[in-house]
Amino acid sequence: MSIDWGRVAEIQRTFIGMGLLVALSLCGYRFIRWALLKIPVTRNGIEQWNIRTAEKDFSDTAVALRKLGLANMQTDPLRTAGRKNAAVVHASYQVFMFLIALG
Numbered sequence: 001m002s003i004d005w006g007r008v009a010e011i012q013r014t015f016i017g018m019g020l021l022v023a024l025s026l027c028g029y030r031f032i033r034w035a036l037l038k039i040p041v042t043r044n045g046i047e048q049w050n051i052r053t054a055e056k057d058f059s060d061t062a063v064a065l066r067k068l069g070l071a072n073m074q075t076d077p078l079r080t081a082g083r084k085n086a087a088v089v090h091a092s093y094q095v096f097m098f099l100i101a102l103g
Contacts, residue, residue, distance in 0.1 A: 018102065025101035058082070 036042045
């Protein structure tokens with residue numbers, strides 16, 4: 001059995017090229033995100049959007065708690081759980097971005 005070293009080198013170049021493409025795509029995305037967060041106008045806009053979205057979602061939760069008769073319930077554990085959920089969503093988003101860059 002002989003090994004076709006030319007084919008092995010071609011496969012190796014393909015994987016190295018794919019790795020470089022993924023790395024460049026992710027670095028480009030990260031740089032654009034970093035640059036946008038350095039500009040006060042866009043940073044404030046993103047922060048305000050995040051705050052509005054979080055408060056809207058939490059107001060829906062507060063309405064549901066009132067309907068269940070739990071209006072006096074402590075909401076800090078719910079906010080903590082929401083932050084943990086957001087961390088999971090963020091991690092999933094990062095994996096998704098990696099897969100898109102790989103594609």
